[in-house]
Amino acid sequence: MLAKRLEKLHPYVPGEQPKDRDYIKLNANENPYPPAQAVSEAIKSALDSRREKIGLYPDPDSNLLRQAIADMINSTGGVFCNTEISGKKCSPSEKDKIPFTVTPDMIFCGNGSDEVLSFVFYTFFDSDRPLVMPEFTYSFYPVYCGYYGIPMDTIPLKSDWTLDTEKMLDEANKNNSSIIFANPNAPTGLSLSRSQVAEMIKKAPKDRIFVVDEAYCDFGGESCIPLLADFDNLVIVRTFSKSLSFAGMRLGYVVSSPDLIKAIFTVKNSFNHFPVDFITQTAGAASCENAWYYAENAKKVSAERDSFTAFLRERGWFVIDSKTNFVFTKKDGLSGESIYQAVKKEGILIRHFSTPGIDDFVRITIGTHDQMASLKKILEAL
Numbered sequence: 229m230l231a232k233r234l235e236k237l238h239p240y241v242p243g244e245q246p247k248d249r250d251y252i253k254l255n256a257n258e259n260p261y262p263p264a265q266a267v268s269e270a271i272k273s274a275l276d277s278r279r280e281k282i283g284l285y286p287d288p289d290s291n292l293l294r295q296a297i298a299d300m301i302n303s304t305g306g307v308f309c310n311t312e313i314s315g316k317k318c319s320p321s322e323k324d325k326i327p328f329t330v331t332p333d334m335i336f337c338g339n340g341s342d343e344v345l346s347f348v349f350y351t352f353f354d355s356d357r358p359l360v361m362p363e364f365t366y367s368f369y370p371v372y373c374g375y376y377g378i379p380m381d382t383i384p385l386k387s388d389w390t391l392d393t394e395k396m397l398d399e400a401n402k403n404n405s406s407i408i409f410a411n412p413n414a415p416t417g418l419s420l421s422r423s424q425v426a427e428m429i430k431k432a433p434k435d436r437i438f439v440v441d442e443a444y445c446d447f448g449g450e451s452c453i454p455l456l457a458d459f460d461n462l463v464i465v466r467t468f469s470k471s472l473s474f475a476g477m478r479l480g481y482v483v484s485s486p487d488l489i490k491a492i493f494t495v496k497n498s499f500n501h502f503p504v505d506f507i508t509q510t511a512g513a514a515s516c517e518n519a520w521y522y523a524e525n526a527k528k529v530s531a532e533r534d535s536f537t538a539f540l541r542e543r544g545w546f547v548i549d550s551k552t553n554f555v556f557t558k559k560d561g562l563s564g565e566s567i568y569q570a571v572k573k574e575g576i577l578i579r580h581f582s583t584p585g586i587d588d589f590v591r592i593t594i595g596t597h598d599q600m601a602s603l604k605k606i607l608e609a610l
């Protein structure tokens with residue numbers, strides 16, 4: 229009774245969300261800080277004074293939200309961690325300044341960046357050639373390849389865990405393929421600089437889409453948004469789930485040229501006209517207007533990450549340099565599974581992947597100062 233295509237599906241497995249006990253959750257790269265107070269206020273007011281709106285279809289194109297996202301990007305440069313804050317006003321740091329104004333027609337919004345990615349895959353990747361990606365990157369990309377029947381060309385990371393950009397380019401040029409990766413990458417946390425990505429795009433096929441997933445960029449990466457001035461095949465995917473404390477609401481977006489955004493709209497309007505509901509549009513716009521608050525949190529998270537990294541290294545752990553809200557680490561003599569289990573027993577969840585090649589590692593989301601202090605105590609005792 230089942231469709232044949234089901235055989236090609238290998239669903240994504242998210243970090244566990246247990247109900248049996250109140251764990252400290254450092255396993256899904258969620259933000260340890262709550263959303264801005266103004267976001268609760270916006271939701272309450274949407275539920276109360278604009279209650280009748282719940283009975284009506286939302287704006288299918290999220291126009292106010294897209295304007296708010298564009299404004300947020302222009303005022304932060306797309307990297308909260310470096311954003312200069314004065315009162316409640318943000319301005320981009322010198323190195324993050326975007327050499328043009330991002331406009332709403334350069335933004336597409338969807339129901340979480342996972343859904344946005346699925347539209348991107350459908351819009352730009354065909355089954356007639358393989359999609360080039362690193363062997364270790366966001367594990368939803370292979371899932372969508374299965375879903376849409378897109379062949380994959382996965383390129384191993386180099387021995388220092390960086391992307392093998394030359395091999396990726398060789399393969400893309402051999403088959404005239406698109407390229408996708410997360411920058412900073414997951415689960416390693418390593419980041420390519422904007423100029424490194426620019427070099428890659430220059431050498432990649434001109435008539436194929438080049439996708440950069442910036443889910444973690446706000447915690448210290450370099451955004452590729454400024455490169456949209458130079459490359460009309462660049463598609464940047466971003467999410468509210470991590471730096472905007474919004475994982476429970478579901479909101480993600482694309483930044484790209486108006487032409488490519490139009491193409492994604494065509495796909496959206498052929499699948500679900502209204503992916504972003506009224507409450508989420510309202511709360512999302514309120515989040516953008518309070519970017520200063522999230523910028524402060526991103527700065528806290530990145531400082532905590534750097535001190536946690538130093539803590540681990542002083543104790544002989546191997547830690548990959550992270551520009552994200554997590555670290556990827558291992559310790560000689562301890563298996564990844566045993567670290568995960570020992571920490572779980574003490575009430576903290578971290579992430580362990582049993583995938584060969586990275587199964588020695590654990591991925592630890594950076595929490596609040598107090599949460600990290602509890603974790604440090606447990607790790608000291610290991």
Ligand SMILES: *Cc1c(COP(=O)(O)O)cnc(C)c1O
Binds near residue numbers: 341466478480
């Ligand atoms: C978390 C994550 C996403 C998904 O974000 P949602 O908006 O919650 O769907 C996409 N890409 C990467 C690399 C991520 O880590």
